[in-house]
Amino acid sequence: MNAALNPDRSEWDVIVIGGGPPGEVAAQYATQFSGLDAVIVERELLGGECSFWACMPSKGLLRPIELVSNARNLRGVTGASIDVAGVLARRDEIVKHHDDGSQVNWAVGAGIDVIRGHGRLAGEKTVTVTGADGSTRTLTARHAVVLAAGTRANIPPIEGLRDAAPWTSRDATNLQSVPRRVVVVGGGVVACEAATWLHGLGTEELTLIEGGPRLLGRTEPFAGEILAERFAAAGITVRTGTKVTAVSRGTAGGEVTVTLDDGSVVVADEILVAAGRTPNSDDLGLDSVGLAPHGYVTVDDRLTVPGVDWLYVVGDLNGRALLTHMGKYQGRVVGEVIASRAAGTPLDGYRYRDRATVPQVTFTDPEIGSAGLTEAQARDAGLDVETAEYDLAALAGTYLLRDDYVGRAKLVIDGDTLVGATFVGTGIAELVHSATVAIVGKVPIADLWHAVPSYPTVSEVWLRLLETLEQQRRGK
Numbered sequence: 001m002n003a004a005l006n007p008d009r010s011e012w013d014v015i016v017i018g019g020g021p022p023g024e025v026a027a028q029y030a031t032q033f034s035g036l037d038a039v040i041v042e043r044e045l046l047g048g049e050c051s052f053w054a055c056m057p058s059k060g061l062l063r064p065i066e067l068v069s070n071a072r073n074l075r076g077v078t079g080a081s082i083d084v085a086g087v088l089a090r091r092d093e094i095v096k097h098h099d100d101g102s103q104v105n106w107a108v109g110a111g112i113d114v115i116r117g118h119g120r121l122a123g124e125k126t127v128t129v130t131g132a133d134g135s136t137r138t139l140t141a142r143h144a145v146v147l148a149a150g151t152r153a154n155i156p157p158i159e160g161l162r163d164a165a166p167w168t169s170r171d172a173t174n175l176q177s178v179p180r181r182v183v184v185v186g187g188g189v190v191a192c193e194a195a196t197w198l199h200g201l202g203t204e205e206l207t208l209i210e211g212g213p214r215l216l217g218r219t220e221p222f223a224g225e226i227l228a229e230r231f232a233a234a235g236i237t238v239r240t241g242t243k244v245t246a247v248s249r250g251t252a253g254g255e256v257t258v259t260l261d262d263g264s265v266v267v268a269d270e271i272l273v274a275a276g277r278t279p280n281s282d283d284l285g286l287d288s289v290g291l292a293p294h295g296y297v298t299v300d301d302r303l304t305v306p307g308v309d310w311l312y313v314v315g316d317l318n319g320r321a322l323l324t325h326m327g328k329y330q331g332r333v334v335g336e337v338i339a340s341r342a343a344g345t346p347l348d349g350y351r352y353r354d355r356a357t358v359p360q361v362t363f364t365d366p367e368i369g370s371a372g373l374t375e376a377q378a379r380d381a382g383l384d385v386e387t388a389e390y391d392l393a394a395l396a397g398t399y400l401l402r403d404d405y406v407g408r409a410k411l412v413i414d415g416d417t418l419v420g421a422t423f424v425g426t427g428i429a430e431l432v433h434s435a436t437v438a439i440v441g442k443v444p445i446a447d448l449w450h451a452v453p454s455y456p457t458v459s460e461v462w463l464r465l466l467e468t469l470e471q472q473r474r475g476k
């Protein structure tokens, strides 16, 4: 049967609620070789937060800023500058002016139906969909329901914050004009990337307020420290260990007054809340199948809800790793699991479980990339690890890349294999996958010696890290 948008039918093998990348991939992998059919229920735009309000527009804003920053810090290159209107216009093209037609065409072309509306569980393998006009229809799944409803910005319960109509990441990625003064609540990935593009686009006064002890609290400490130094050099104020106690905005669109826990006050034109995410589980009908109607939805390694063997959760909603590539990986695992269970074939082997090493790149200036565990995470997991660190600025490859190069790398080693790696510096984003491969492949350190990095590249840091490790092991 040909797939369609809003088809007039009520039963599928697989129903996916939420059409972000993880939901799309789950539908694709469940159906592509199995003969099963699937429908994605999406209440907003097919492609989800990542395509229209998160990864894609943010990286679209950051790329020109990175390019100009690198050019401005390379003697012999002149004239690099940002054309704000041009950057925003390109961003608008990247988010396809909020038209998901090409995504719908992809789904239908892949044989996947799409229904527009808000989906809710309504008992076993049953989903109700409420359309924009208030009409309701009931769908039944023969095999599986996949929840892929994602997250939304968390607005902390700070006095006056909601009434001040703060920006969330959606506003910051889709900004149409650049505020002169901005206060950012939070110092995580969204806050640091947004501060980078706001500064790059012309915001003159930027203040980041992070409640925890440092920026990017889940990475190796040196990453947040290097970034904080770069922010300070750019005139961006970073306040760590600080809480916002009250926010007020006199008139709509007027300036915002932000009071901090030490009694000081910051006045800005806009306040951006980048204080983590809230799972979209509160209006999903989870109670109809006996689950708590709030919080992240717990799953096992097959991304299956324990005790509900037809219900799966992928992407941000399961809280495992709030990253598009990890959600898509989960979508691949879930698709294979559903197809295999429907066919009655055994779930043998690696590909039917979520076993992933998590990589991440934060596209600040400098970039921050990691794969696997930090030293602290490894020790918390009970591993007696060794580490090796190296100054990335001491390489020929980085010396050629940028005049004021700043960077650092660290490996976390358990016995003879790598369990984690962190890189900070210009041009490290593409380096992260080499670490992921080494960790996932459990490549012995002795073999890494034979993986020769090209000269002169940033990858040469691998050799320097191995030499550092060797010197430490020989007590020199």
Ligand SMILES: Cc1cc2nc3c(=O)[nH]c(=O)nc-3n(C[C@H](O)[C@H](O)[C@H](O)COP(=O)(O)OP(=O)(O)OC[C@H]3O[C@@H](n4cnc5c(N)ncnc54)[C@H](O)[C@@H]3O)c2cc1C
Pocket: 017, 018, 019, 020, 021, 022, 023, 041, 042, 043, 044, 045, 046, 047, 048, 049, 050, 053, 054, 055, 056, 058, 059, 117, 118, 119, 120, 148, 149, 150, 151, 169, 173, 190, 280, 283, 284, 314, 315, 316, 317, 321, 322, 323, 324, 325, 326, 327
């Ligand atoms: C500013 C920002 C930048 C980011 N940059 C990156 C990056 O560079 N790289 C990276 O890997 N990750 C990045 N992330 C994280 C990434 O956006 C998420 O991990 C990813 O979007 C998760 O996909 P998801 O499908 O689980 O959720 P979402 O993308 O939120 O998609 C969920 C979908 O479900 C729909 N939905 C929800 N409830 C229902 C319902 N009841 N019925 C029907 N539809 C429903 C929503 O409308 C939405 O389309 C970024 C996040 C932010 C906020």
Ligand SMILES: NC(=O)c1ccc[n+]([C@@H]2O[C@H](COP(=O)([O-])OP(=O)(O)OC[C@H]3O[C@@H](n4cnc5c(N)ncnc54)[C@H](O)[C@@H]3O)[C@@H](O)[C@H]2O)c1
Pocket: 156, 185, 186, 187, 188, 189, 190, 191, 193, 209, 210, 211, 212, 216, 217, 242, 243, 244, 274, 275, 276, 277, 322, 323, 360, 361, 362, 363
């Ligand atoms: N490049 C990327 O891969 C990328 C980019 C953006 C977002 N993301 C993902 O999106 C997710 C959400 O990012 P995020 O930055 O919103 O969340 P986060 O959890 O990474 O950071 C939130 C930060 O806000 C702080 N905070 C919370 N409440 C606060 C308060 N009241 N006052 C001051 N500080 C407060 C926290 O201590 C934390 O440091 C992350 O898991 C991230 O991985 C990824």
